[in-house]
Amino acid sequence: AKIEQVLKTADEMGYVPSAAALSLIGKSTRTIGIAVYDFNDPFFGTLIKEIQNQARTNGYSLVLTGFLNRTPDRNDLEPLHKHSLDGLIVIGTDTEAGWLEDFNKLPIARIGHGGMDEKSTRISVDEESAAAKLISHLVDSGRREIVYLCADLPAHRIRFEGLTKAAAKHSINIHCVFSLERGAFAAGQEATPRALESFPGVDALLCATDRVAMGALHALHNQGVAAPGKIAVTGFDDVPAASEFIPPITTIRQPVRKMVEQAFRAVMMDEAPGIVDFSGELMIREST
Secondary structure: OHHHHHHHHHHHOOOOOOHHHHHHOOOOOOEEEEEEOOOOOHHHHHHHHHHHHHHHHHOOEEEEEEOHHHOOOHHHHHHHHHOOOOEEEEEOOEOOOHHHHHHOOOOEEEEOOEOOOOOOEEEEEOHHHHHHHHHHHHHHOOOOOEEEEEEOOHHHHHHHHHHHHHHHOOOOOEEEEEEOOOOHHHHHHHHHHHHHHHOOOOOEEEEOOHHHHHHHHHHHHHOOOOOOOOOEEEOOEOOHHHOOOOOOOEEEEOOHHHHHHHHHHHHHOOOOOEEEEEOOEEEOOOOO
């Protein structure tokens, strides 16, 4: 009866167990660290929103940190070291993430691509399947002079590899124009005039992300080039603004909820490291 009275009183007072106290006695703190490579990336924002939903559903708290210019340093990682975490979810691609060694006692899930030796569950869209859908759509629409626009980032380089393989199956070459601009929108704006100059016959700009595509569409508009009349434009990720843009952007929708559920499952169940690919969905809109 006394135990029941204590529990009833605790519930009425809104008592929540101390994570620090739980860690001292070796119990789960139900706290997960979230490390984000770029807070300016709208797709990452969509992932964070779903991670918060999953945390609430599963009764977990989150410790959130992010990196300046996608490069982790000790100050960025300090919040993760201050808490007793049950696991770590990383958002973003990094094939040389040596900083994760400091957390190798934790179960780790990465939403993005990682190095082959990384001790994490790496969750991403199936790049080759997504590339095949984009290339097939453009070719079926009569486009054959395709230029890939991207920033100089690991995820964008990996995406190009899939696109190159998909284009080869249609016996066409896909050209690439890298931008050194750090922001995706600026990269699209900066790379588009160079693509038009370097490849006068270009009839499609296949962009690494929706934000790159938005920058490309702005640049085409500024130069008086009709899109999609003369040049089709595609993105990747299907961020909320992609369908609201003018013209609405053809893109690949990543299955955000499934990816985040997999990340939580991997961390909660302490699954063995490995790679999990999900199929993306081609969203055909007016930009093509």
